[in-house]
Amino acid sequence: MSKIDWIPDGCRDAALFSILALCWGSSFVAIEIGLEYVPPLLFAGLRYAIAGTIVFAYAAVMNDRVRPAGRGEWAAVTVAGTFVIALYHGLLYLGELYVSGAVAATIVSTAPILTAGFAGVVLPEERLAPAGIAGFVLGLVGVIAVVQPSSAALGSDVTVGAVLVFGSAVAFALGSVLVRPIDSALPIETLQAWAMLIGAGVLLGWAFLRGESVAAIELTSATVLSFSYLTLVSGVFAFFLYFELLERTGATQVILVSYAEPVVAMGVSWVALGYLVDSLTLVGLVTILAGFVMIKRKALRSVLRSALDGASSTTP
Template sequence: MRTFESVPTAFRNAVLFSLLALSWGGSFVAIEIGLEHVPPLLFAGLRYALAGAIVLGYAAVVTDRFRPTGRDEWLAVLVAGVFVIALYHGLLYLGEQYVSGAVAATVVSTSPILTVAFAGTILPSERLSAVSIVGFVLGLVGVGLVVQPSQSALTSEVTVGVGLVFASAAAFALGSVLVRPIDAGLPIETLQAWSMLIGAGVLLGWALVSGESVAAIELTATAVLSYGYLTIVSGVVAFLLYFELLDRSGAIQVNLVGYAEPVVAIGVSWLLLGSVVDATTVLGLLTIAAGFGLIKRESIRALAGSVLTSGDGGTFGDSSHTAARTDGGQSAGDERVQPCDD
């Protein structure tokens, strides 16, 4: 019987890439479904409390350090936990009360572009080039196409939802920039686990302050399936796929999964819910992707050259494990393991 290792490298990487895109792309729809039965902040907090505990157990087995030590390492997990897990997911879940998972996935894909803007503003070593500014503007235009602004739409639920999701992408982008200068050498599994646990604590506290109650949870089969998918498939299994693919193909390739996720979310939303996004939303996604392409044109060109030279999918970039990862195909942390300055 032919083992997976005997399959050509390029095909193996393509399978892992596709599974990862399916796992994380489907999570936006799973959130949309689960929110019909569970309050948003509680939903996100309970999800990451369990996922963080599982990933921490995994980190204890596969790494030499499963707990941060020292100021810098704790600061790194605190920043990632608050911004990348808590604020990102809290605002995303709140926003998905008003917009579909497919629309949310499309708006979240602006995160790499926002990261470039924050990095150019905050980090002295990373100034925005003229081309990067054009890419940033294209990203904003893409969001505008999703919202389809008009005088009557400015106060609509869709606009509110898109605004919250866009704020979640901005929180993620800001967190990913703030964590870069912190010299923390934690294994990515450990960083991810503690970020999840800290983020879960912030989300559950936020839920308490917001008046969300456990009594409001409708314990239906749909709610359990949604929670199980988000916690186990999207929150644990997908991270294991990510770690494996990162080692196999390098950072730039693996993080391009973020631009497959909106397509997956659109397809899953149509299959499960019968929801169809309009042509303008698709145009918005393509515009955002074009902005990303401009910003990361050099990395994409180098990646394409690496693939053509290696002939088997190759590797590109440093695959050191120094970034926190979350839904939406984004990573937070050192730029060496980020898709698009994200």
């Protein structure tokens, strides 16, 4: 984003955060609607083929580097494309064949907790303290509250969907950790563009192996609206917001969007589909958030202190 001057300076970060949460939270419901008419992997693959092309053009204008150089940078875009784009979205779209967008968003909100857990194993300098381990366990308890497993429900479509969506969160978290030690100087826009295009290729190949066909797409107004929204708003526009917010506030604050997304998804599901989540799903979301706070307590304390210092310095 090059121009955000239309947003008052005092509330600019909060406004960007809210818009990003709205874009990404509503995407879970848009996926749920679009899956009525489009095969899941084909849906995700076509979405990111178009979004990746647009972000690539943006990266070419904004940066002087549009191509990875060396093994490290090619490894970075390949890992990000395979795990963060292809596996994450492939499993998410497949999972949403069985669970609602609101439930999927709540389960996916475990991704930051899983990221911290994997980082503690893969990266010795980020090993979790006992409180962090307790937060990780608390996050898993939150997922159990959302899924509400029982002997009768085991093997049901809802359980299958929840497992697939949780697998998508695992893929996202694992990819986010695996890409960190890789030596890469690629601008974030360029890395994201290549990841989208590589991920789209993996998704479309996966769709072919699964037997999905373009002929199975039902071209309706809902199809066009869902696909356009996911590609242009939740995809391209939201990533531009993400780049801007990341530069302005840092990764710790941006990651908090993950916990606003389920709330947005619940609201949009209620307005658009008349779907209400049950109380245990809300309990699960709060439990997952509590687990994240336990893991990231030091970083969050630092963010809060900076925000309070900034507020006091602007007080007349």
